Amino acid sequence: MILTLIVLMLSSCVSAEGQVPSPENVRIVSHNMGLVLEWDPPPNSTGKDFTYTAEYKGWSSFESVCLNESSCRCDFTSEISVFGAYEFRVRAELEGKSSDWIKTDTVALDEITSISAPDVMLESTRGGVEVDITDPVLRKGDLKSLYHLISYHIHYWIEGEVKKEELKTEQSRVMLPNLSPRVRYCVQVKIAVSDNKTSLPGNATCILNTESDVQPWLIVSVLLASFAVVLVSVVLIFFAVWYTYRGIRFLCPQAKLPEHIKQYLSERPKSSELLAMQSSPQPEECYHEVSIIPCLEDPTPSQDLQKTQGSKHTQLYANISSKPEEALNQEEKLCDHKQRVDNENTGRNTALSGCRDGELELLL
Numbered sequence: 466m467i468l469t470l471i472v473l474m475l476s477s478c479v480s481a482e483g484q485v486p487s488p489e490n491v492r493i494v495s496h497n498m499g500l501v502l503e504w505d506p507p508p509n510s511t512g513k514d515f516t517y518t519a520e521y522k523g524w525s526s527f528e529s530v531c532l533n534e535s536s537c538r539c540d541f542t543s544e545i546s547v548f549g550a551y552e553f554r555v556r557a558e559l560e561g562k563s564s565d566w567i568k569t570d571t572v573a574l575d576e577i578t579s580i581s582a583p584d585v586m587l588e589s590t591r592g593g594v595e596v597d598i599t600d601p602v603l604r605k606g607d608l609k610s611l612y613h614l615i616s617y618h619i620h621y622w623i624e625g626e627v628k629k630e631e632l633k634t635e636q637s638r639v640m641l642p643n644l645s646p647r648v649r650y651c652v653q654v655k656i657a658v659s660d661n662k663t664s665l666p667g668n669a670t671c672i673l674n675t676e677s678d679v680q681p682w683l684i685v686s687v688l689l690a691s692f693a694v695v696l697v698s699v700v701l702i703f704f705a706v707w708y709t710y711r712g713i714r715f716l717c718p719q720a721k722l723p724e725h726i727k728q729y730l731s732e733r734p735k736s737s738e739l740l741a742m743q744s745s746p747q748p749e750e751c752y753h754e755v756s757i758i759p760c761l762e763d764p765t766p767s768q769d770l771q772k773t774q775g776s777k778h779t780q781l782y783a784n785i786s787s788k789p790e791e792a793l794n795q796e797e798k799l800c801d802h803k804q805r806v807d808n809e810n811t812g813r814n815t816a817l818s819g820c821r822d823g824e825l826e827l828l829l
Contacts, residue, residue, distance in 0.1 A: 486510070487564040488517065488537070488557050495578040498611070499542040499604035502553050506537060507564070518563070519555040521545065533558065547574055547605050575611065580664035583617075585654050587670055592646045592677030594621075598637045598654055601664065612658035624649040624671050646676045 486507035494501045502519050519539035520527040531539035545551055554568040584599040598617055600608045621641055622629040651671040656664040
């Protein structure tokens with residue numbers, strides 16, 4: 466009976482193939498993008514110097530990371546990628562012999578890793594509470610670079626009450642709305658990195674909200690100043706528009722006809738003769754060409770001589786033909802005749818003056 470028990474104990478410590486028992490409870494621990502493979506030593510291994518070899522498989526074959534290590538854990542963080550999928554295995558070794566490989570399922574680091582809670586700082590100023598959130602530090606990469614669509618879920622409540630308010634935001638620094646002054650509030654924050662993955666919730670942090678320092682007179686002053694600014698702006702805009710309009714009217718005037726002229730032009734003519742003249746065609750005008758020759762007029766001593774010359778001139782002008790060629794010839798003849806008449810008048814005047822001188826001498 467005792468011999469049988471001894472044989473069973475030895476068989477539990479040595480496997481059928483390698484004569485060494487395999488490690489137990491192999492597990493993957495991933496936190497903040499770190500990955501560690503952990504396991505428990507073989508059963509009844511007290512007093513035995515077991516060593517372990519751990520490997521991982523990416524695209525093709527397994528690669529050793531921890532070789533003949535006495536520790537029951539192996540850190541693969543520096544060897545793997547954040548978005549890769551990997552398989553792990555481990556075996557135990559004793560006195561040159563090894564156990565069977567114990568394998569894990571294929572896992573993706575970004576899916577299995579857990580994100581720690583963010584750090585939260587509270588500050589109360591002027592009756593409001595400001596929440597300042599700090600993202601956890603990852604072992605590989607940065608939270609906002611690895612997860613592009615992160616949001617912060619902020620739960621806050623009055624200390625001692627069960628009812629909680631929730632605020633979702635993408636900003637890491639926010640002011641909590643609708644808080645009562647001189648009341649103690651508690652805040653708890655967690656980060657949502659995807660639709661189905663969130664960080665661990667942080668510890669509840671409480672703070673006493675301060676009194677609002679906004680005085681009623683300050684509110685009234687701000688309202689009056691705002692009203693004055695709006696009023697001045699409206700007046701300035703009105704004058705600007707008015708003077709702009711006046712300038713445009715001055716540069717581009719619009720001429721208007723008097724009302725009586727508009728009325729006269731808009732009324733239809735009432736006279737039948739005017740209507741007949743407007744509707745009848747315009748008659749053709751007949752005309753004759755007339756040439757005017759300027760002549761110098763000399764005064765004559767007697768009225769009879771002027772009548773004689775006037776009758777002659779009238780007779781000559783009456784003989785002017787309507788034809789242009791004959792009119793030119795008659796004009797030349799008229800000028801010659803006038804010259805001869807002038808010469809005769811000059812001779813007569815001379816003779817008369819001589820006679821008058823003789824008469825004067827006889828009288829003397």
